[in-house]
Amino acid sequence: HYLSSDPLDLKALKLSGDQDKIDNGAHQVVVNEDYNGNYKFAAIHEAQVSRAMIKRYYTSMYDRAISDIVIIGAGSAGLTCAYELAKNTPPSTKITIIEAGVAPGGGAWLGGQLMSAMIIRKPADGFLTTLGVPFTDEGNYVVVKHAALFTSTLLSKVLSFPNVTLFNATAVEDLIVVPDPLAKGETEHSGQRVAGVVTNFTLVSLNHGTQSCMDPNTITAPVIISATGHDGPMGAFCAKRLASAATGWDKPGSTKEHPDSGRRHEMAALDMNRAEANVVNKTREVYPGLIFAGMEVAEYEGLNRMGPTFGGMIASGMKAAHEARKILES
Numbered sequence: 001h002y003l004s005s006d007p008l009d010l011k012a013l014k015l016s017g018d019q020d021k022i023d024n025g026a027h028q029v030v031v032n033e034d035y036n037g038n039y040k041f042a043a044i045h046e047a048q049v050s051r052a053m054i055k056r057y058y059t060s061m062y063d064r065a066i067s068d069i070v071i072i073g074a075g076s077a078g079l080t081c082a083y084e085l086a087k088n089t090p091p092s093t094k095i096t097i098i099e100a101g102v103a104p105g106g107g108a109w110l111g112g113q114l115m116s117a118m119i120i121r122k123p124a125d126g127f128l129t130t131l132g133v134p135f136t137d138e139g140n141y142v143v144v145k146h147a148a149l150f151t152s153t154l155l156s157k158v159l160s161f162p163n164v165t166l167f168n169a170t171a172v173e174d175l176i177v178v179p180d181p182l183a184k185g186e187t188e189h190s191g192q193r194v195a196g197v198v199t200n201f202t203l204v205s206l207n208h209g210t211q212s213c214m215d216p217n218t219i220t221a222p223v224i225i226s227a228t229g230h231d232g233p234m235g236a237f238c239a240k241r242l243a244s245a246a247t248g249w250d251k252p253g254s255t256k257e258h259p260d261s262g263r264r265h266e267m268a269a270l271d272m273n274r275a276e277a278n279v280v281n282k283t284r285e286v287y288p289g290l291i292f293a294g295m296e297v298a299e300y301e302g303l304n305r306m307g308p309t310f311g312g313m314i315a316s317g318m319k320a321a322h323e324a325r326k327i328l329e330s
């Protein structure tokens with residue numbers, strides 16, 4: 001039943017070298033929805049499946065490297081926010097949701113103590129009416145029979161907006177913090193603003209302690225909404241990052257202690273433009289006979305990290321070699 005151009009004919013394809021036939025899915029559609037022993041699917045080539053996923057995923061990543069709004073965390077708060085924004089902003093607004101878990105929804109698949117019912121106090125029940133989620137009215141509050149009904153409805157509506165993109169199994173592991181071009185004079189935040197997020201696949205983020213440097217990726221956006229909850233391996237992520245910043249620890253070059261590690265220094269948030277030159281310029285003998293190079297300089301000096309750009313490492317390595325020769329020759 002197969003045409004000669006059928007992609008399942010690997011030998012013919014290999015001989016012809018015709019990648020178009022794989023890309024364009026040249027195949028014969030012979031289907032039969034027969035549950036009496038003769039069910040037939042349309043033929044498919046494995047590469048079609050791979051390419052259908054890869055093309056979409058990496059096109060999305062490419063597109064969303066510059067977003068308008070990033071929402072961190074797809075729990076009840078993050079998803080509600082995404083819905084409200086998608087409904088009330090122009091359809092060209094790029095709303096990007098980063099969710100660390102494989103399953104979006106956070107804790108909103110259940111009510112309290114792992115029980116099913118979801119209690120919502122008035123007047124927030126208006127949102128259920130907007131979504132079309134059924135509930136019972138108990139006077140001062142309403143009850144959705146199962147939290148999963150709320151979350152699955154909200155999730156499906158959020159994902160139906162063409163301008164909403166969800167990257168799940170992806171964690172925000174730092175913030176991009178840059179000098180704020182609009183800041184006037186000395187401000188509480190040293191004239192800096194958040195300008196994006198630093199991301200990695202969650203499985204990578206959870207393994208930084210077991211492998212040396214697995215560099216992240218970045219997404220820039222003028223507005224970041226952090227709704228990471230308080231539980232789980234990365235809960236309250238930005239709240240903790242900002243608590244560090246409030247001590248002055250996060251200001252590049254600060255000499256204050258990091259509140260968690262107690263170390264005098266630790267690298268600051270990501271800013272490619274400041275980070276690389278600072279690392280090179282601060283590469284030096286930090287203790288008689290001990291030179292720091294690369295990101296250890298950023299850790300020691302509390303400098304910005306640069307993310308996946310390696311010129312600073314090369315130049316810092318060069319400078320360290322130069323400093324070492326100076327010691328040897330002195």
Ligand code: AHZ
Nearest residue numbers: 073074075076077099100101106107171172228229234237
């Ligand atoms: O996986 C997390 C969850 O889905 C995700 N998340 C956390 N850290 C992240 C990171 N990068 C990307 N660094 C991350 N995603 O954020 C989501 C948070 O959802 P949630 O349900 O935990 O938070 P929420 O604020 O939407 O809802 C909280 C629900 C609670 S907890 C609570 C109590 O303990 O008293 N009461 C309510 C109503």
